[in-house]
Structure formats: C-alpha cells, structure tokens
Amino acid sequence: xxxxxxxxxxxxxxxxxxxxxxxxxxxxxxxxxxxxxxxxxxxxxxxxxxxxxxxxxxxxxxxxxxxxxxxxxxxxxxxxxxxxxxxxxxxxxxxxxxxxxxxxxxxxxxxxxxxxxxxxxxxxxxxxxxxxxxxxxxxxxxxxxxxxxxxxxxxxxxxxxxxxxxxxxxxxxxxxxxxxxxxxxxxxxxxxxxxxxxxxxxxxxxxxxxxxxxxxxxxxxxxxxxxxxxxxxxxxxxxxxxxxxxxxxxxxxxxxxxxxxxxxxxxxxxxxxxxxxxxxxxxxxxxxxxxxxxxxxxxxxxxxxxxxxxxxxxxxxxxxxxxxxxxxxxxxxxxxxxxxxxxxxxxxxxxxxxxxxxxxxxxxxxxxxxxxxxxxxxxxxxxxxx
Numbered sequence: 001x002x003x004x005x006x007x008x009x010x011x012x013x014x015x016x017x018x019x020x021x022x023x024x025x026x027x028x029x030x031x032x033x034x035x036x037x038x039x040x041x042x043x044x045x046x047x048x049x050x051x052x053x054x055x056x057x058x059x060x061x062x063x064x065x066x067x068x069x070x071x072x073x074x075x076x077x078x079x080x081x082x083x084x085x086x087x088x089x090x091x092x093x094x095x096x097x098x099x100x101x102x103x104x105x106x107x108x109x110x111x112x113x114x115x116x117x118x119x120x121x122x123x124x125x126x127x128x129x130x131x132x133x134x135x136x137x138x139x140x141x142x143x144x145x146x147x148x149x150x151x152x153x154x155x156x157x158x159x160x161x162x163x164x165x166x167x168x169x170x171x172x173x174x175x176x177x178x179x180x181x182x183x184x185x186x187x188x189x190x191x192x193x194x195x196x197x198x199x200x201x202x203x204x205x206x207x208x209x210x211x212x213x214x215x216x217x218x219x220x221x222x223x224x225x226x227x228x229x230x231x232x233x234x235x236x237x238x239x240x241x242x243x244x245x246x247x248x249x250x251x252x253x254x255x256x257x258x259x260x261x262x263x264x265x266x267x268x269x270x271x272x273x274x275x276x277x278x279x280x281x282x283x284x285x286x287x288x289x290x291x292x293x294x295x296x297x298x299x300x301x302x303x304x305x306x307x308x309x310x311x312x313x314x315x316x317x318x319x320x321x322x323x324x325x326x327x328x329x330x331x332x333x334x335x336x337x338x339x340x341x342x343x344x345x346x347x348x349x350x351x352x353x354x355x356x357x358x359x360x361x362x363x364x365x366x367x368x369x370x371x372x373x374x375x376x377x378x379x380x381x382x383x384x385x386x
Contacts, residue, residue, distance in 0.1 A: 079290045083113060085197035089149070089171050095189065101337050102192035103277035117201035119220060124176075124186055125208040127156040130363035130370035132166055134211060139165050140386050142216045147200055151176075151190050179294040181286045183263075183309060187296070190320050192276045194254035195269070209367035210318065211329070211376060213346060215385035227354050228313035229268050232261030233301035242291035253302055264318040264366070274307050275300060313352070316358045319345055319362035331367045337375035342383045 008319070016241045093101065123129060139146060148169040160166045160294060176186035194200050202223050212219060235241065235258070245258045267275070281303045287293040305310060320329040327376070332341070351361035368376070380386055 013295065043212050049353040059327075071225060080114060083198050085147070085199065085266045089169060090192060091172060093172075094198075095185065097190045099188065099276045101271055102195040105273055107224050115199055116144060117224070118145055118147050118197070118199045119223065120149060120200040120203045122187075122190040122194060122203060122205050123148070123208060124190065124205060125152045126149060127152055127208075127275070128158070129166060131140065131208065131211060131368060131373055131376070132160070132164070133373065134380065136165060137377070137380065137383075138212050138216055138239055142220075145216075145220060147194060149190050149194050149199055151186050179291050179296065181222050181289075181299075183294050183296045184285075184299050185301075187263075188276050190268075191272045195272055201269050202266060203269075203272050204316075204364075204365065205264050207264070207366055209369070210264070210364050211366070211368055212320070212386075213226040213342075213363055213365055213384060214360075221371045222360065223266060223352075225354070226313070229266055229271050229314050230315060230317040231267060231271075231301060231304060232316045233259040233305045233309070233314050234261065236260045244292070246288040248288045252281055253306070257302060257306055260297050261314075262316040262318065262320075263296045263319075264316060264364075265300065266317055268306075268311070271308060271311060271313070272303055274304060278303060279386065282371065315351060315361070316362070317363040319365040320367070329367055331369050332372055333369040334371040334375055337368075337372050337379065337383070341385055343377070 016033075031375050044110065061346050091098075121135075129135070146165075148165050150166065150170045152158070152170060153171045153175060158166065158170055160168075173186065173189065174182070176182040190205070191203055194203055204223075235256075241260045242255060242258055245255045247255075249255075249258075285299045285302075285314070289298055321332075322329050324330045345362065345365055346360075349359055351358055351360040353360070359361075376384075
C-alpha cells in the first residue's frame with residue numbers, strides 16, 4: 001500500500017506546485033499591463049496639455065481652474081472709501097435710485113475728518129460749452145475747492161482734453177424741455193450727482209451762456225460767509241405770479257405760499273437735500289403747473305419757502321437783462337463786451353447781504369453768445385480780476 005500512496009502523493013504535489021508557479025507568473029504580467037496603461041495615459045495627457053498651451057496660451061489654461069475658496073469674512077471698509085468722491089460720474093442708477101442715494105444724510109453734524117467745503121458748479125446745457133476757456137482761466141489754481149457737473153442732451157458727447165476741468169464731467173442725462181417738469185428733473189439730477197461728493201457744500205446752477213463777474217476767491221468767500229442761500233422767492237400778485245396758481249395745489253400749497261423766482265440759483269447742502277428728497281410737492285407741481293405755468297420758476301422757490309424760508313436771501317446772484325422785452329433775456333455778443341458794459345452790471349447796485357447793505361449783488365451774468373469769448377478773454381484780467 002505504501003508504494004501506491006507515495007506515487008499518488010508524489011503525483012499530487014507536482015500538480016499543486018505547478019499551479020502556484022503559474023499564478024505567480026500571471027501576477028507580475030498583470031501589474032506590468034496596468035503600469036503600461038497608466039504610462040500611456042500620462043503620455044497622452046502630456047501631449048494634449050503641451051498642444052493646448054501652444055495653441056491657446058498658458059493664461060487661458062491656468063484661468064480655467066478657479067479656486068472655490070471663499071473667505072469667511074471681508075476686510076472692513078476704511079473711511080476714505082466712504083468719503084471719496086466718485087471717480088467716474090457715469091453710473092447706471094435710475095433717477096429714483098439716484099435721488100434716494102443723494103438724500104442719505106449723516107445724523108452727526110461734526111465730520112470725523114478734515115473737510116474742505118467745495119463749490120459745485122452745475123452746468124445745464126444743450127450741448128457744447130463755448131465759454132469753457134473763460135471758466136478754465138477762472139478756476140485755474142483753485143483745485144480742491146470746486147467740482148464741475150454738466151447736464152447736456154444725452155446724444156451730446158463732449159471732447160475736452162484730459163487737462164481740462166470739464167474732462168469727463170458729464171452726468172447721465174435726459175432730454176429737458178423749457179418750462180416743463182423735465183427741466184426741474186435735470187436740475188435735481190445735477191444736485192443729486194453733486195451731493196454724492198460729501199465735500200460739496202454749495203451748489204450753483206449755471207448755463208452755457210453764464211460767466212463769472214469776479215475772480216474765484218471773491219466768489220468763494222462771498223458764498224462761504226453768507227448765512228443765506230441765493231434763490232429768488234417773491235410773491236407776485238400779478239398774472240405771471242399768483243395768476244399761475246392752480247387751486248388743485250392745495251392743501252400742500254396754499255396761494256399765500258405761492259412763490260416765483262429765477263431758475264438760476266445757489267443753495268447750500270441742506271437745501272439741496274430738501275430739493276432731491278422732496279416727494280410731497282413734486283407730484284402737485286408735475287400735475288398742476290404746466291405752461292402757461294412755468295414750473296422751473298415756481299417749484300423750488302415755493303417748496304423751499306415752505307420748508308426753509310428763513311434760509312433764503314430771496315434774490316438771485318446771476319444778472320440778466322430783461323429790458324428788451326420778450327420771453328427770454330437779452331443775449332450779448334462780441335460788440336457788447338466792453339469795459340463800460342461791465343461797469344453797468346456791477347456798479348451802482350444795492351442789495352442786502354447778511355442783513356446789511358451791500359454793493360456786490362451779482363456774482364455771475366448771462367446770456368453771452370459764443371462770439372463774446374474773445375473779447376471776454378481780453379478784458380477778464382482788467383475787468384473780471386482773473
């Protein structure tokens with residue numbers, strides 16, 4: 001029996017040993033195949049990457065992979081970010097958004113920084129500013145004490161050089177019609193954009209035909225020291241005053257409160273905020289003051305008389321000549337601009353300044369045609385002081 005078992009056992013052992021050997025040989029072969037496949041994939045990926053970088057550039061490849069990491073907090077804004085004036089006057093705010101933004105007022109009266117008050121010169125124009133060279137000369141050397149804002153037709157694009165004070169000073173505008181509410185909308189638009197600069201303290205509405213009658217220092221200190229804003233707001237009992245009143249204005253506006261004044265004004269920051277923030281009187285004037293009621297002569301004078309009449313000087317500081325009659329004041333050209341002409345404007349005038357008599361009553365004048373520019377530039381050092 002031993003001789004039979006042994007061969008069987010001997011026969012079994014070789015079979016088992018052979019299977020183990022075959023399995024050991026198969027395992028390295030499979031690993032080798034996997035490694036070769038992985039190597040092939042790496043080579044293919046490298047080739048594709050090199051081709052993509054050469055074809056599209058490394059920047060496009062790198063930027064396709066963006067980090068999804070988001071910081072869990074943001075650095076707090078510095079004060080400068082809040083008080084710095086807009087670097088670009090072009091924005092996408094609607095009028096409602098703009099007026100809301102401009103009417104935001106700090107509750108604290110004291111500023112936590114050194115604030116130098118500025119004058120905002122707001123030009124309401126149809127297009128070009130033909131007298132810009134005169135204004136450039138007037139403003140030269142007084143940077144930091146003024147700001148410029150221009151409201152023109154939306155289709156007009158100014159072409160001032162970067163060195164000009166008017167460079168990129170146009171605000172988003174809309175068409176405005178004389179005597180209609182769209183004119184007051186344009187004025188409120190100018191005020192609202194100017195209010196976004198917290199350093200603007202005084203706001204002067206001008207046209208393209210306006211000129212300054214004194215140098216910058218005289219005008220700046222005249223406005224700085226005044227306890228009142230310069231807006232005409234008088235009670236005219238005639239047909240062009242109370243005769244334009246509509247009974248539907250009541251109860252917000254009674255006929256005894258109805259006022260008339262010049263379109264060209266100067267107001268301080270407090271009154272400017274009243275104007276842009278008004279939602280009480282605007283609907284009444286929009287609906288019930290239409291030609292022959294010219295809203296730009298009545299809306300602001302009446303509203304401010306009701307809201308803050310004690311802050312108004314009740315006179316304009318812009319001289320105009322109505323002596324020739326008609327719906328518009330006289331326009332002056334090249335032949336009109338003489339030394340004697342300016343003497344008639346500034347001399348022999350009497351008005352009230354801070355409740356005292358004054359002979360300086362007008363700081364600006366209009367209307368001057370483009371042809372007046374050359375003689376104005378010639379006479380300005382002698383007559384206007386700049």
